[in-house]
Amino acid sequence: MIQKCVYWNSKNRCKFCGIELSLQAGATLALKTPRQLAETAKKARETNKIKHLVLTNGAVNPSRRGIAYIADCVRQIKKQVNIPVHVQIEPPEDAAELEEFKDAGLDTIGLHIESFDMDILARIAPAKAAFGLKRYESAWRKAVQLFGPNQVSTFLIAGLGERMESIVDAARFLGQAGVYPFLVPFRPIPGTAMADKTPPDPDAMLFLYEKVSDINQQNGMSSRQSRAGCVRCGACSALAEFEKW
Numbered sequence: 001m002i003q004k005c006v007y008w009n010s011k012n013r014c015k016f017c018g019i020e021l022s023l024q025a026g027a028t029l030a031l032k033t034p035r036q037l038a039e040t041a042k043k044a045r046e047t048n049k050i051k052h053l054v055l056t057n058g059a060v061n062p063s064r065r066g067i068a069y070i071a072d073c074v075r076q077i078k079k080q081v082n083i084p085v086h087v088q089i090e091p092p093e094d095a096a097e098l099e100e101f102k103d104a105g106l107d108t109i110g111l112h113i114e115s116f117d118m119d120i121l122a123r124i125a126p127a128k129a130a131f132g133l134k135r136y137e138s139a140w141r142k143a144v145q146l147f148g149p150n151q152v153s154t155f156l157i158a159g160l161g162e163r164m165e166s167i168v169d170a171a172r173f174l175g176q177a178g179v180y181p182f183l184v185p186f187r188p189i190p191g192t193a194m195a196d197k198t199p200p201d202p203d204a205m206l207f208l209y210e211k212v213s214d215i216n217q218q219n220g221m222s223s224r225q226s227r228a229g230c231v232r233c234g235a236c237s238a239l240a241e242f243e244k245w
């Protein structure tokens with residue numbers, strides 16, 4: 001929706017992120033209007049039978065303004081086509097702001113901390129680290145109240161240099177709160193500060209997928225129970241392949 005991020009031209013930009021690269025390359029629009037998105041969703045449903053929709057954007061300041069815009073996009077899309085919709089945003093300062101999404105008819109939400117290894121997070125995604133776990137936790141808990149368990153997720157990116165236990169501990173902590181830990185391997189994006197870094201070792205991913213999927217099973221969560229979004233799609237992660245129960 002919004003192809004710009006308030007952190008892009010600052011030292012707080014997330015080092016793995018390429019949000020404005022496609023904009024600089026002229027491959028997209030800075031802002032997609034609710035109407036454009038609704039028309040596109042309708043067309044995609046008619047022609048490609050899409051079953052759910054993911055809406056992403058950069059960070060907006062203040063968060064209230066971003067949430068109002070995104071909620072309007074959700075409302076317009078839902079008016080045109082009846083499919084589950086997923087939104088990804090940073091956790092607002094006041095978690096109650098998330099209620100606007102519920103009113104708009106949103107189905108699932110991603111509030112992405114990326115890593116529970118706070119030293120790594122401070123180096124790779126300083127703005128997210130500055131929020132601290134408390135702000136994420138309060139947003140996750142409010143979101144689970146609004147959308148239900150398994151319908152709220154966070155990315156956990158493996159391969160940023162974090163301690164492996166931080167991912168397993170995170171999955172336990174999140175699962176108990178009803179938040180789906182969406183484990184993904186780091187993939188370097190050309191043009192970003194981490195373009196020359198390598199993805200994590202496949203054996204390390206195998207170990208993590210097994211651990212995290214076991215924890216999800218214990219918590220009664222699975223990708224297929226998610227109504228919309230990255231967890232349901234699963235193209236960026238093999239986690240769903242380990243959910244055999």
Ligand code: SF4
Nearest residue numbers: 005014017019058059
């Ligand atoms: S906050 Fe989101 S959009 Fe902004 S730099 Fe970080 S990952 Fe990219």
